[in-house]
Amino acid sequence: MIDVLFSHQSAEAGKIVLAALRRSVSAIQARHIARCDVRAGSVAVLAAVDIPNEDGQLLVEWLRAKSDSNAAKGKLIVFGRLPDALAKLLECRPCALPDNFGNAARSAVALSGHTAASRADVRYDALSARLGEGTWVRPFERFDFTDEWNNLGFGAVRADGSIWSVRDPIDVPNHARLASVYVDGERRFSYAALWDLESASVLWFNRPVGPCDSFEWRTVENFLSGHRGGELPCQPILSEIPWGFDAAVTSRLDCDEDVESARPLWETYRSLGVPFSLAVHTSNLRESVHHALLQELAAAPHAAILSHTATHAPNWGGSYEAAFEEGRESARAIEAVTAKPVRYAVSPFHQSPRYALEALADAGYAGCIGGIIRNDPEFLLARAGALAEMQDGFIGHSQQCMLHGDCMLADGDPLSVFKQAFDFAYETNTFFGYLDHPFSPRYQYGWRTEEQRIRAHEELIAYIRRRASRPLFLDEVSAMDFLRAKSLSCVVEADGSYLLQPSRQAATDLSLAVEYRGERIKMTSDGRLK
Structure with missing residues (x-):
């Protein structure tokens, strides 16, 4: 069990962190506890989210009690x-923010053809190998x-005092330094740290929500599931x-502006043996020329259709x-053409405000795909x-990697960013999702020709198959069904010991794996972890 401590003042960040932990360890293995329960002595794994300064002594006493x-x-x-x-116990010291840090x-x-990045960045040190x-x-x-769009998938670290911002300029001892903030290549203060004490370990991120919007969340999972597995408590992931x-x-x-023009890419994916998915903006369906492809997809194995709203409204x-x-x-229009219900949606412009997610759940959807660095940071998962304070059974999935001609690099390997995005996912056990759009008479999304676009898709798929030994390609509905079953x-x-209770309300043909004390485990017939 992970006990999560946050006050009323830090509830916004606390609820986001609690939801993030539950997505890793299951809903019943992380709970919000009262301050008084920290003193009870039964808390083995504690997460403190932007707690008041006066509660520092409470954490010191908790650590000392472990000895x-x-x-x-x-x-x-x-x-x-x-x-x-x-901070005093862990030998940290305050320092100053750089000038014009914002x-x-x-x-x-x-x-077009280039990337852009802030002068400030986070750089991990050699100590990260310990996790x-x-x-x-x-x-x-x-x-x-x-x-x-940030095709590498992570959100923005801010410098504006929000929950997405770095909290305070602090420097930690060299032996504990996990990651630091750099500006123009010069190290300025600490971003993350790991202390291994005799009877406890401490992991700190200099941000109220931690790395919940990034592949870096893997460090948290590894800390919980396997760090010092022979001597400290571990939590199955x-x-x-x-x-x-x-x-x-x-x-x-x-399919923002066209559906039928997706046919050449669908034929390519079929020839490669890779599942294919369309998210349909249903204003397109007023023209019957777009019906045939949807009907073929609906009848085909390893193909999926999702809603992309009725009017693609911002x-x-x-x-x-x-x-x-x-x-x-949108769901009604798609079902009228395909005779199949629609269960998942893709956000227009990847904008996923809270009220829209609540509306989708109330309209009968089981989940939504979105996430973009420009807005709605709480949906970059x-x-x-x-999701925090949403109904059980409704899930979100962030897929921010946009395979467009506009994003192909003008210098070097045009696909290097997309390959790096997959590498991050592969190395951190993250489900990788990417997207493109069919051509329309108005817009071709930076692609010069259909042939150029097809070659790029083929090359990315070939890279994935070279990089991974046993990659699984799924259509979007099958992927969301598995992720929903995992969440339930x-x-x-x-x-x-630990027992895995699979979901009874979400079906998937795929088996769950559990990570525990450095091992990846398939559940036994009784679902028990030794």
């Missing part, structure tokens, strides 16, 4: 504020297309990659009521699954 010979050892995660008492945290607009990860570099903000595979991939075309129309109608009318499965502590 008692009769006490259970423990793990502590701290996101955001590092209280003075704890400007350094923002990126210029990306030009099984590499020496990553993550700009505070980066773009591959104008000021909208439900893997986002199904058992028997080492990568999972899904892709789609968002922010789902701007209200709960408008979003409800967008979702309901390191792990797919349940529960890990239960029982008789000194």
